[in-house]
Amino acid sequence: MTPPQRILFSPEEICMDWQQRQRPGPGLRNLGSTCYINVILQCLTYTPPLANYLLSCEHSQLCFQQGFCMMCIMEAHVRKVLRSSASSIWPKAVIRDLKLIGEEFEPDTAGDAFEFLCCALKAMQRACLGGSSNLDISSQTTTIVHQIFGGLLKSRVTCLRCQAVSDSYKTFLHILLDIKEASSLTAALEDFVTPKQLDGKSCFKCSKCEKKVTISKRVTVHHVPKVFTVCLERAADHTGKKISTFVEYPEYLDLLPYMSDTAAEPLLYSLYAVVVHSGDTCLDGHFFCYTKASNGLWYKMDDESVDNCGIHAVLRQQAYLLFYARCSDLKMREMAASSLTPSYAHSFLSECEGSSKQAGSAGPQGLPDRKTLTCCQRKNAREKAQSRSLQRGNDRCSRFVNSTDYDNSTGRKRKKTSPPGRDHTPQDGTDSKPSKRSCQRAPAPSAAQEQSLQRQREQGRSLRQGYDLRRRFVEITDYHQSAKKRRKHSFGINGQKNQSQN
Template sequence: MPASVADPVALVLRTALSGKKGPYSHETENAPELLEDRLAASAKRVLLSSIEYEPAPKQQLLSLDTLKSKYTVLNSSLSAKITSLNGIFISSKLFLSLINNPVTIQDSLPAPKVTLFRSEDVKVGWKGSVPVGAGMINMGNTCYMNSTLQALFHVPSLSNWLSSVRQCKNCDPNGSQLCVVCIIAKTLQSTHDKSGSVIKPILVYNRLKLICKHLVHGRQEDAHEFMRYLMEAMEKAYLQSVGGTKLDSRSKETNPLGQIFGGYIRTEVTCLKCKHTSTTFQHFQDIPLDIQHASTLDDALGHYFRRERLEGDNAYKCEKCKSKVPATKKFSIERAPNVLCIQLKRFGLMGGKMSKHIQFSRNLNLNRFLFHQSSGGPCVTYKFVSLINHMGPSQHCGHYTAIAEASNGQLYLFDDCSVRLISLNVAMSTGAYVLIYEKVQSSPSTP
């Protein structure tokens, strides 16, 4: 497998921070960890260093004002919503997700204006006997793609929907002009038709640039990122096929992928001075969990949904008090997804990997994280269906495999062309990177 694409950057940073002597001046097996420690130690010195500025010429300011006058501000309402979240750190990745899926600021989750695919039409669990997926040929560092496809193809509700998909009107039946949804549906059918043998997922491979422009043939990619790009591309293709590209965000989220994998997080920020609570909702299709201080999946979930105190530099600007005040922030699940996808955050900023084992079980109960559970709402339990495992030192170097439960109740390891039975103990002892669970008990839900 190729070396990490972050290596040249890491090399320059090591050189800049190390000096001629000291433990950072030589390459070691723990170079990524040492570099991250060095960066953390140097952060205060860099951030507190004095930077000299010169006042901009008045003419330049006038030029900027003239330039601004030629444009109209877009998404001003989104800007207001983000401003109202003062005191809450918003990462660049979350900021991008807010643009694509804006938060809803009100006490209850609004109903969609248009429902493209009803939640009750999602068919969880296998419907009869379904063949075990065929192995997939590695076409040059495509284990990330093969493993992601195998993990998704063995999610019963997704497989049930894809098996029922009719070819889009604008797609060529010969395969030369297929949309991403039709490509994935045809590839799934091929894995069923060739069960016990191998297939070449060439349709997906040839459309990597359609799935995401920055994916490069022959380069190892991150399996979780590929999964996100693939599902976004499928959602986009579906919306185009039904003429739903101009719908509001809430209505777009009722597409089949959104109804299968999508849920809603409720965020409540409570001012400790006036007790006012601001409630927002955010659509999600997976939950990224910090595992640095966790040894089990339940520990990591508990840390994610814990009540957090906002104070000091991270104080909250209360819309009632009109000032920054101490507050608490609490996440809870407003609406649980039919399929729960969990990413265990194993990779560091500089490409290093946290290889620790995280214990997880075959069944998962989310009741204590549900908002409505405190008022006697329905129980929500999940059953393990598949996972993606990563072996290797970094995000872009190593090998991906998948483990999934077939309709016969047996667990299989999918390692490119190889498909073989494994025991439950072996499956639970792997260094899982992505875990996928499907709901097994729920009450009827709204769109």
């Protein structure tokens, strides 16, 4: 892939976390057969980086298109939904220009949610290009749409006769997965990246052998998007038969095993929207969705109705479309805190809340923004956490020693004895014969004591694992921030040099 000649939108300006925290907006009215439109509009509305951009009105301030503009329509729709106090609204602009979004759509005819998503993203991409025809292909993939939803697939073809290898790359905004033999999303992704053998009848000609040969083709994710959109293909054939099997999907997804280069840090994604199709066939039925609002809670959105629900209900659905957002530093801190023991997590969150109050800024659930903590504050927090862990370990050791020095049955202190088989030597230095009294062992701990000791050991391991996790996360984020500062510094120096030369 050749580098783009022009960057239309800088990826550093994309914010993956909600800039405004509020309850979900109203539902969308159904005109009879527009449920497939409503679910896609809701999922795009609650896509954090897209919503942050549309709420800033940056596109409408710079847009000079006459007539239909999908980005302007989406901007007006998102602002109306997230700032409306009504119970339901009617997406008039989308229905009015439905034929301009996709020629195959009719307001009074049922459609497919995935097809509407593809057409909506293409219409938004055309609006971002603004009719520019002199841009190269690489520059066209630098719009805000591709910076959020766009990724890069790598296709490696290997000739099984001469072992010649050729690579090709293709951009994508979404991925279609085959679920005929897959019971989970991870299994479908593993099948997606598994090499496929194709014989010479498929018209594959090796450039080195100069003849049709049997090849091996493997497709992997070469560059990940900020929002990973997956369609689980439920159409069994062209007759409209539906694959109704349940496909398990996780709340947090790691895309690293499906990358071209797997020797890197985990690429964690968080589920934020699910589209469900209910019906016996793909030609009829009803669409509804589950979305995660900016307040961090899940809601079931079925046309006009918007109801609160839990993550367990979300993960039990017969999913058709899945939307995953790349986990930011803030989300990683939330996951690190939730992986600790309850008491230790409470103290960790309390400490974060205290730091955020001093800094004057707080994120969701009382967690501070990473940028507001200085290096000294992070170092003090790590030292305090380590000292608390050591102190708790000492307290447990002292409690264990005291419990062994006392008789649990009588409450009286036992007389300390020497280990069995060891001679007693007087303190005055004179020799003495070995004592005839046999040294007695301490009584074996009871079952309750064994359970208590086991719980203490498990808590100690949890504390150490939680501390190691937080320390690793702080090291990674510090490294990325320092690398970002170095890039900015070098860019500033190069800019000054270029100005001086001019």
